[in-house]
Amino acid sequence: MRQPDALAGNKxxxxxxxxxxxxIDVLSGLLRHDYKVKAALNGALALKIARSLPQPDLILLDVMMPDMDGYEVCRQLKADADTHHIPVIFVTAKTEEADEAQGFALGAVDYITKPVSPPLVLARxxxxxxxxxxxxxxENLVQQRTQELHDSRIEIIRRLGRAAEYKDNETxxxxxxxxxxxxFLAEAAGKDEAWCDLLYHAAPMHDIGKIGIPDQVLLKPGKLDANEWHIMQRHAQYxxxxxxxxxxxxxxxxxxVAIFHHEKWDGSGYPQGLTGTAIPLSARIVALADVFDALTSERPYKKAWPEQEAVNLLQEQAGRHFDPELVPxxxxxxxxxxxIQQQYQEQCHSTD
Structure with missing residues (x-):
């Protein structure tokens, strides 16, 4: 609840x-002890002041003015995203019920008739x-709670993504x-910031389905047989x-991303054998990012590929595994x- 402005030092x-x-003199005389007062003799000047910074916290608005009446001023204030939030109180000699109804319909919060009662003006x-x-x-509380929910959801997604990677001998x-x-690739492809944010936070979930793959298949050190490979492919649907x-x-x-990141541009991927742009862009991007990092990262069972060798493979697979427009x-x-590779370096070392 607002403290009296004169005492709060923030009028x-x-x-x-x-x-x-x-x-104007009458109203200013009533208000200036507790509030900072600005004045305008016409609607055009009122709109200019309302749109300038710092904005007024409240507007006392006459109705009957030449050129632009108070109703039109209020209409323009409420139609402008920068000023629609400013409370408007009409102060007018127009006392008909229809006049009051029009004022409220335009978005005013109150309607005071002239001649004004000083205690009433101050109270309103x-x-x-x-x-x-x-x-x-x-509003601030709602925004805070919404942000907290958003942050919690993202953190859960990150942790689930990490759980899948740990199960798969990844980190x-x-x-x-x-x-x-x-x-980075989404930005280079011209996607807007909101879409890039979504992909950044969704990408960690790409292999979450590996949680459902039996360890004897997922962690098998040798080559998978046909049945085991069929089981492994199920992680996309999982x-x-x-x-x-x-x-x-x-x-x-x-x-x-989870279901489509193993699809390939030429249709040889899984689980649905999609081709070309039938594969969602998000999955085409994650496929490139995932493979490149897997190739260039050291693991207990393999050494990291040199960057140029990994780049050569991406170029060779453009139009086959990968979207040919995304590779360059x-x-x-x-x-x-x-x-990013330097900032988040692996600490493991490959074995001979």
Whole structure:
């Protein structure tokens, strides 16, 4: 609840709008002890002041003014995203019920008739400033809670992604690196910031389905036989099933990435054998990022490929495994990719 502004040392600003200077003087005299007061003698000036910084916290607005009446001023204020939040109180000699109804219909919060009652003006101003502060406080709380929910959802996704990688002899650093690589490539492909954010946070879930693969298949040191390979391929569908159907754009993209990141441009991938642009862009991007990081990362069972050898493979597989338009864009991202590789280096060493 707002403290009295004169005591709080943070006075609210009231804009008084009236085409008669004497009326402005009356209202200013009532308000200036507790509030900062600005004045405008016409609607055009009132709009200019309302749109300038710092904005008024509340507007006392006359109705009957030449050129632009108060109703039109209010209409323009409420139609402008920068000023629609400013409370407007009409102060007018128009006393008909229809006039009041019109004022409220335009978005005014109150309607005071002339000649004004000083205690009434002060009470209404104080009340509507308090309501405005309360609304702002509630809005901030909602934004805070929404952000907390968003952050919690992202953290859960990250941890589930890391769980899948640990089960597969990978490390949590892999999902961090390939998520950054995916973001860089999405940016290079011209996607907007919101889409790139979604992909960055969805990418760690690409292999979550491996949680459902038996260890004797997932951790087998040698080559998989035909049946084992069939079992391994199920992790794409398992991932989609784990994430499930959800209205959240983030979870929708995570599911898309999980089920389609092993599809190949030429149709030889799995689980659906999709070709070309029938494969969602998110999955085409993650496929590149995932393979490149797997090739260039050291593991207990293999040494890291030199960067150029990995790049050569990407180029050879352009139009076969990978989207041919994305491969050169990925290569152009290598300076940024190297920075992430250095920041999130593996600590393991390959064995002979």
């Amino acid at each position: 609210a600003t009231i804009l008084v709008v009236d085409d008669t200077a004497e009326n 101003v104080k009340c509507h400033l308090a309501l405005r502060d309360q609304a702002k406080h509630l 949590g650093l892999h999902v961090i690196r390939m998520s950054w690589f995916s973001r 991932g989609a099933d784990i994430i499930g159907e959800h209205s959240s754009p983030l979870l929708q993209m995570a599911r898309e 864009l990925f290569i152009a991202c290598l300076p940024r990719i190297r920075q």
